[in-house]
Amino acid sequence: MHTNVATNHTNTEILQLLLQLGMTSGGSFAIWRKPKTNNIEIVLDETTIPVKVDLSIEKLDPGFIVHPFADQMDKKAYFIKANKYFSFELDNPLATADLPEWAKIQLTNQKRLSPNAIRDLLSKQTLTHKTKTSKSSEEKAHFIQLVKKGIEAIQQKQLEKVVPARTKTISIPLDFNLGSTLLNLMDSYPNAFINFFHLPHVGTWIGASPETLIETKGDTFYTMSLAGTQKASGDNPLKSVAWTQKEIEEQALVSRYIVACFKKIRLREYEEHGPKTVMAGNLLHLRSDFRINMQETGFPELGSIMLELLHPTSAVCGMPRREAHDFLQEFEGFDRSFYSGFLGSVNIQGSTSIYVNLRTASLHDDQATLYAGAGVTEDSDPEKEWEETELKCQIIGRFIQNPSA
Template sequence: MNTEVSTNYTQTEVIHRLLQLGLSSGGSFAIWRKPKSNVLEMVLDNNSSPSKVPINLEELEPGFIVHPFADQADKKAFFIKANNYLKLQLDGEIGQDDLPEWAKIRLENESPISPEDLKSLLSAQKKSNKENSKDESGDKLHFMNLVELGVQAILDGKMEKVVPARTKTISTPENFNLSSTLLSLMNSYPFAFINFFHIPQIGTWIGASPEILIETKGDIFYTMSLAGTQAATGDNPLKTVAWTQKEIEEQALVSRYIVSCFKKIRLREYEEHGPKTAIAGNLLHLRSDFKINMRETGFPTLGSIMLDLLHPTSAVCGMPRKESHEFLQAYEGFDRSFYAGFIGPVNIQEETSIYVNLRTASLSEKQVILYAGAGVTEDSDPEKEWEETELKCEIIGKFIQNPSA
């Protein structure tokens, strides 16, 4: 037994050690920090075989759900069971006594490794992340042509909106420091869902999502419509922002879709607040919030019901959903994998928080694949939509290339 382990950890050290525990366990794990929170959470499933579960949120045991953009043939999602759970306040140094017993025991029996060794441990994981892909998903001309096709389809009356996506591949830096990157994301994006998850043989992802898909806490259900994008500029971007008609209509489409889902299930009592400007890293969006009392309205399983109705949302797919999804399947030209799917903790301390997997990247041995999309309406300009995806890729990309960015 190693008795030289420090009794206190800096924030970077504790994140580093938790990543080490997860990657050396052979199992699946997730680490996250919710928006407007200073609490670090982790679940670790020791099973080396990935678990999949039906998407019945109310019946699931505590854990972390991971679902790709595309529906699965088995109608199931990957699930990281909370065989081990950890919750820590990220306030100054973290004492060993702040850790749960399972983490103390493992840390005492596992010698610390360097950031370089952690990178090697990460690289050694077998993943399905595609390297040297032959698809055109990162090509500017391909994406701009995709936008033009989308605009034409909208003008032809086939859709109201479509959200094409692309990738951007960067090399994994020689000095890549995963724990520093995660902590920098937490410090820089206090209003985002900062997350890292690893599922053996499936993939390793990092992200800073600005968008809640559904959330339940006690009797309260919550969702949001988030769309419209522009760069945050100036000393007080929230006060100086001016939204175009194109951006206002794009966000209104998402809100109308949520309301249409309520109507489908004959739910009439809900609170709607917004739209208002929300900041997400270096970007501004328009956001409306929806809140429902599940007990008073008689919808105890509203979380699962709305998850099924909302995913994939018009903010990541388009409207109408069927037609926009078919367009993307026909012309987008790559597998989105977990990008624009949904992720998040389920039934952890009686709360479920599911986020759209945006501002995200998949990690592999030699390269990092960044993902981004842009909402296309009849007024869209292909060059501006490309610039929007560049800004979105930068949210994660700059921290991977420079953890202290």
């Protein structure tokens, strides 16, 4: 008698299989793990041309949304519809039989790719967006000058705060294993939104964002203000941290901006908690949390309303928003693409969770372009702001260059 024995797969194997299915499908897909959860999710849409949608998120089908930093001319976002969806718990061994039917069929018909083959697939992508590279000394000189310009604009009362950003391009090593890298990010940053998405001919990105833009579940709406950065140090960094007036004021500006958005729509009933110190990897930030009951306040579409009002937040752009945005467009010197835009799951299992696209990198041509910004106020020190961006670049960069970091 012949017995079929179910083969259990490790987390790395399952993730590699799902990445292979996505990369060889010809379509768009996203893989993610929400903060403080143990659940990996994937959506796959095999349509070869990426789809764009309006930002009325309450009316959207289940899927994954990706919006750049700058407003699109058509005011739309990329959307990966959950034509195929699967989720599984980490550390819960899966047998082939546990995979969804669509995955089993494709895996049966496909040759198993090596981890390096997925890297090769990434390097063959034709992208509409590429960032020009320059020497690190030129990058630093440009960024320092940009910060000084920002401080001058604040001193002249043109701006209250501005958040200049920069890029850093690193090579992707030959032994780069995308599945292992994602799992190591999940293990190292339990409080971050770990994500990977691929839009054919548009971009392929990996990230570990610490910042929720909006979240809706049932009648509850949630957002946060996150700003101020310093390196975690000592045995108990959350207890020993000391914040400067510059960092406290920087975070307070973001909170005031959120409250101003509430006032704009005459929403008066909200809970505000904080600010408190939170840890994101090896960095500390100040965070305040805001909660609203959408039914009690009569705002059933608050998710879409606040998405439009909040993005781009003062934490990634500055204040006043329009003037800060114009300053960055004029002087920053590169296209942010999806960096400091937003991304996340929409209407999946009764909830929408959208995050600011921070601590992120685009993957292309055997290289990764890292993105980071720093909040500039009148009290900023240009050299320290550069060091802050270096620390932020390391969050993703060290995992790409050393997957077991």
